Amino acid sequence: MTQPQRRALCTLVIWGIVALVFVALFLWGDGPSTWALYDDWRPKAAALVLLAGFIAFWMTLHATRSRRGGQDERDALIQAKACAVALVAVMAYVFLASIGLYVRYESQSTVPVGWLWFLAYTTFLLGWIVGSAASLYYYHVGLKNHA
Amino acid sequence: MPEGRITNRIRYLRFINGEMTQEQLAEKAGCTRQTIIALEQRKYHPSLLLAFRIARALGQGIEDVFQYEEQVVEPRGREIPT
Numbered sequence: 001m002t003q004p005q006r007r008a009l010c011t012l013v014i015w016g017i018v019a020l021v022f023v024a025l026f027l028w029g030d031g032p033s034t035w036a037l038y039d040d041w042r043p044k045a046a047a048l049v050l051l052a053g054f055i056a057f058w059m060t061l062h063a064t065r066s067r068r069g070g071q072d073e074r075d076a077l078i079q080a081k082a083c084a085v086a087l088v089a090v091m092a093y094v095f096l097a098s099i100g101l102y103v104r105y106e107s108q109s110t111v112p113v114g115w116l117w118f119l120a121y122t123t124f125l126l127g128w129i130v131g132s133a134a135s136l137y138y139y140h141v142g143l144k145n146h147a
Numbered sequence: 148m149p150e151g152r153i154t155n156r157i158r159y160l161r162f163i164n165g166e167m168t169q170e171q172l173a174e175k176a177g178c179t180r181q182t183i184i185a186l187e188q189r190k191y192h193p194s195l196l197l198a199f200r201i202a203r204a205l206g207q208g209i210e211d212v213f214q215y216e217e218q219v220v221e222p223r224g225r226e227i228p229t
Contacts, residue, residue, distance in 0.1 A: 002181050072178040142190025
């Protein structure tokens, strides 16, 4: 396994765990309706989890930094394709989530603020998760349309 | 519409070049060993620049290393090798 592959795998695991913990925190108790209200502890816990994710990710970047000759045109191409996939996934997610919230709360004229936190956190996490998963996928199946 | 695929003889040419290892070829061509593996398994098509580098590292012309096989695809999708 190359350094870029290790980095993609670690990124997927780190942000995957952060996403699971965040969703569990978000759905805890009354869920979005009381998120960030009445001295709710969950936003602080989510911030701590995100910080832990950033620290682990930084350590991964440091541990998997490419030595001389550790990365070539194939790695760069795979990363570019993975970024494109992640961008499309994030755009589709934001669009569908926004429309979904609108449809769900249209009759109430207001959306619980917790959903905006949810959208913000999950958009960020989804970008990393889809990007790293797409990298691993392209490393596995290969790229044949470059010639 | 003609469709094609690129094949290569890297594994064979490594063998006749004093059983050159993938690592040695990668170093000479300026890429990673994993890229040589992907090329030999036909999981990757190299850029023209890398193709020339690999050919030069193997002491061959580019068409001695990489071959283009054209296929004609009928509208129904049946392939006729040319």
